[in-house]
Amino acid sequence: MIHKEKLxxxxxxxxxxxxxxxxxxxxxxxxxxVMILLLVLxxxxxxxxxxxxxxxxxxxxxxxxGQELVAGDSVYYQLTDADPDSLRQSLMRGEIEGYLVIPxxxxxxxxxxxxxxxxxxxxxxxxxIRSDVQRVVRDIRLDRLDTPPEVRHILSxxxxxxxxTITAEGEEAADSDFYMVLGFIMGFIxxxxxxxxxxxxxRSVMEEKTSRIxxxxxxxxxxxxxxxxxxxxxxxxxxxxxxxxxLAGAVLIAVAGPVIALFLGAGPETxxxxxxxxxxxxxxxxxxxxxxxxxxxLFFLLGFLIYSSLFAAVGSAVDQESDSQQLQLPIIMLxxxxxxxxxxxxxxxxxxxxxxLSMIPFFAPILMPVRMAVLQIPIWQFGATVLLMILTFVVxxxxxxxxxxxxxxxxGKKASFRELWRWMREN
Amino acid sequence: MSxxxxxxxxxxxxxxxxxxxxxxxxxxxxxxxxxxxxxNGAGKTTSIRMLTYILKxxxxxxxxxxxxxxxxxxxxxxxxxxxxGLYKKMKVGEQLIYLARLRGLSRQDARERIRYWLxxxxxxEWIGQEVGELSKxxxxxxxxxxxxxxxxxxxxxxxxxxxxxxxxxxxxKDVILELRDAGKTIFFATHRMEQVEQLCDDIALFNKGxxxxxxxxxxxxxxxxxxxxxxxxxxxxxxxxxxxxVRVNNRSTNFAELRLLQDADDQAILRxxxxxxxxQGFELVQPSIQEIFIDSVTREDRS
Numbered sequence: 247m248i249h250k251e252k253l254x255x256x257x258x259x260x261x262x263x264x265x266x267x268x269x270x271x272x273x274x275x276x277x278x279x280v281m282i283l284l285l286v287l288x289x290x291x292x293x294x295x296x297x298x299x300x301x302x303x304x305x306x307x308x309x310x311x312g313q314e315l316v317a318g319d320s321v322y323y324q325l326t327d328a329d330p331d332s333l334r335q336s337l338m339r340g341e342i343e344g345y346l347v348i349p350x351x352x353x354x355x356x357x358x359x360x361x362x363x364x365x366x367x368x369x370x371x372x373x374x375i376r377s378d379v380q381r382v383v384r385d386i387r388l389d390r391l392d393t394p395p396e397v398r399h400i401l402s403x404x405x406x407x408x409x410x411t412i413t414a415e416g417e418e419a420a421d422s423d424f425y426m427v428l429g430f431i432m433g434f435i436x437x438x439x440x441x442x443x444x445x446x447x448x449r450s451v452m453e454e455k456t457s458r459i460x461x462x463x464x465x466x467x468x469x470x471x472x473x474x475x476x477x478x479x480x481x482x483x484x485x486x487x488x489x490x491x492x493l494a495g496a497v498l499i500a501v502a503g504p505v506i507a508l509f510l511g512a513g514p515e516t517x518x519x520x521x522x523x524x525x526x527x528x529x530x531x532x533x534x535x536x537x538x539x540x541x542x543x544l545f546f547l548l549g550f551l552i553y554s555s556l557f558a559a560v561g562s563a564v565d566q567e568s569d570s571q572q573l574q575l576p577i578i579m580l581x582x583x584x585x586x587x588x589x590x591x592x593x594x595x596x597x598x599x600x601x602x603l604s605m606i607p608f609f610a611p612i613l614m615p616v617r618m619a620v621l622q623i624p625i626w627q628f629g630a631t632v633l634l635m636i637l638t639f640v641v642x643x644x645x646x647x648x649x650x651x652x653x654x655x656x657x658g659k660k661a662s663f664r665e666l667w668r669w670m671r672e673n
Numbered sequence: 674m675s676x677x678x679x680x681x682x683x684x685x686x687x688x689x690x691x692x693x694x695x696x697x698x699x700x701x702x703x704x705x706x707x708x709x710x711x712x713n714g715a716g717k718t719t720s721i722r723m724l725t726y727i728l729k730x731x732x733x734x735x736x737x738x739x740x741x742x743x744x745x746x747x748x749x750x751x752x753x754x755x756x757x758g759l760y761k762k763m764k765v766g767e768q769l770i771y772l773a774r775l776r777g778l779s780r781q782d783a784r785e786r787i788r789y790w791l792x793x794x795x796x797x798e799w800i801g802q803e804v805g806e807l808s809k810x811x812x813x814x815x816x817x818x819x820x821x822x823x824x825x826x827x828x829x830x831x832x833x834x835x836x837x838x839x840x841x842x843x844x845x846k847d848v849i850l851e852l853r854d855a856g857k858t859i860f861f862a863t864h865r866m867e868q869v870e871q872l873c874d875d876i877a878l879f880n881k882g883x884x885x886x887x888x889x890x891x892x893x894x895x896x897x898x899x900x901x902x903x904x905x906x907x908x909x910x911x912x913x914x915x916x917x918x919v920r921v922n923n924r925s926t927n928f929a930e931l932r933l934l935q936d937a938d939d940q941a942i943l944r945x946x947x948x949x950x951x952x953q954g955f956e957l958v959q960p961s962i963q964e965i966f967i968d969s970v971t972r973e974d975r976s
Contacts, residue, residue: 255775259771458757459760461754461758462754465773
């Protein structure tokens with residue numbers, strides 16, 4: 247029934263004209279650039295803000311803690327003999343940025359050190375002071391008890407807990423944090439892609455309608471062929487973009503660590519950032535299995551097909567984009583609902599709620615990859631979901647094509663849901 | 674008739690309760706210019722959309738080249754819709770090749786034909802430009818090329834002259850006549866009656882979805898006889914309203930077309946006119962197509 251050569255021609259046109267368009271080139275290049283910036287910017291900002299010299303006065307009643315603090319960083323901390331009242335005055339006059347009061351009972355495990363500041367300290371400063379004081383006080387107290395180094399080592403040691411999932415085939419290491427984040431990223435990318443490419447389809451239908459070219463095309467091909475060609479062409483475009491991004495991402499991950507290190511250089515200020523960079527590099531170590539990639543591409547495609555058929559129907563029913571909002575609303579709701587369940591589903595991917603939601607064809611494109619990233623789902627769930635989605639697509643495509651073939655010829659008015667229903671039932 | 678290219682047989686198309694085309698039957702013969710006439714909303718565009726297989730009739734049948742309207746007949750038709758449109762962002766050449774290939778031409782054939790027609794219209798230099806960069810008139814030419822580039826046997830023009838300047842109109846008219854002489858069949862819809870008189874061999878009059886008059890234009894006109902008067906005069910035109918047994922069409926300050934009703938005496942009207950104005954021209958003629966149209970529609974509405 248479908249004329250293959252015509253369909254191929256349409257797919258070719260839809261794909262190639264968009265591939266060559268400025269917007270495609272720009273978004274393809276810009277998205278990874280934005281990602282690089284997001285990765286690198288915090289590090290750069292941290293390096294830049296390190297330029298400002300910060301200094302805090304320490305009023306020490308213990309006669310030990312202050313010295314140790316200054317010994318650790320003589321710029322950051324400076325001992326003072328001025329009493330707290332005059333320090334308070336100096337702070338109010340803006341002569342000092344802040345001061346730390348160490349009461350003498352602190353070394354007895356009582357009371358607390360108090361850090362006074364004018365509201366300018368910020369989280370980095372307060373958390374650094376907290377950890378410095380804790381370390382110094384702990385060390386002094388351990389010294390006083392002649393604690394052997396072995397004990398100190400135990401105290402400062404971090405105990406690792408590993409998460410391993412055991413699959414039917416045997417044992418498999420899993421970094422569940424990593425996979426959860428991966429699932430999230432995939433869910434969000436699919437969400438964005440369904441929206442973005444859905445809008446591309448809608449605008450494309452609308453453009454053909456308002457430019458009236460559609461009547462010429464419809465006198466050469468069946469509207470269904472035009473619609474299918476459009477959907478397939480844009481899906482291929484989406485895949486092309488993903489492949490380009492995946493390549494860029496692979497390069498990015500390979501170079502991210504060294505690049506960040508390059509930006510950071512040496513220096514005590516950036517030690518933490520360097521650690522963070524190392525973390526980023528380490529983050530790429532868990533392997534992303536082929537099943538995750540396949541499911542990601544598969545669910546993106548199926549989701550795109552389902553939603554693009556809906557967006558196409560809306561595009562054919564209106565003359566201009568501003569009229570489309572009311573008709574788009576149900577579609578937008580369907581895309582957004584699974585986002586609200588991202589957390590519960592990734593937190594407990596095997597719960598009845600998670601399984602049910604992720605198998606609903608409209609939600610599956612976002613929730614299934616999230617679940618599949620975190621755990622190995624039973625094959626029947628995967629199969630059933632894919633089957634349900636294909637069925638949904640076929641039914642929706644059939645309905646949309648009927649709306650579409652009437653809608654593209656209706657000029658000058660905005661259709662209501664009732665009219666869409668009527669068009670659908672027309673012979 | 675063996676040489677009929679298009680045949681509508683009892684065709685009806687409804688939109689909801691509205692009968693856009695109501696039990697219409699007619700034929701278009703090969704090598705003729707067939708005019709589909711009627712006021713806006715008479716069912717012309719719906720008929721054309723069924724002919725081009727964009728819409729399907731609710732009942733009745735349409736055959737083109739002897740086979741039912743469908744994908745095969747689409748490729749042999751060239752359709753210029755009333756509402757013109759092209760892809761604005763696509764280059765002229767790419768776009769024309771695409772449209773021709775959708776109608777079954779090979780890339781090579783498409784390229785040659787498009788080159789021929791673009792040169793013919795003096796538009797070959799635009800081949801690499803985006804359509805959106807061209808003027809309205811230029812776009813019209815491109816669209817015309819898109820309609821005929823696949824060398825269809827039957828061409829369908831819906832209001833082809835709307836929006837064309839006089840020079841391009843003349844050029845288009847020449848091409849239409851040339852295509853007819855080359856054996857193509859032209860299916861031509863318009864509500865501008867004067868164009869019909871200049872171009873059409875056969876006509877079909879539509880009103881409110883129904884076909885009310887159909888046949889050879891000359892035969893139709895001669896069947897009405899010489900029962901119209903063309904009057905040119907100088908003076909006060911108010912007397913026209915006083916004339917009895919005539920219907921006044923096309924009146925202006927110094928010209929009027931009068932239709933004789935019943936057995937009105939043309940000489941009596943001449944004498945009457947001379948009382949009020951200075952008559953410069955008085956001619957008994959066949960009725961204009963506009964007159965025939967109004968006559969048919971009013972008769973239809975009365976019955």
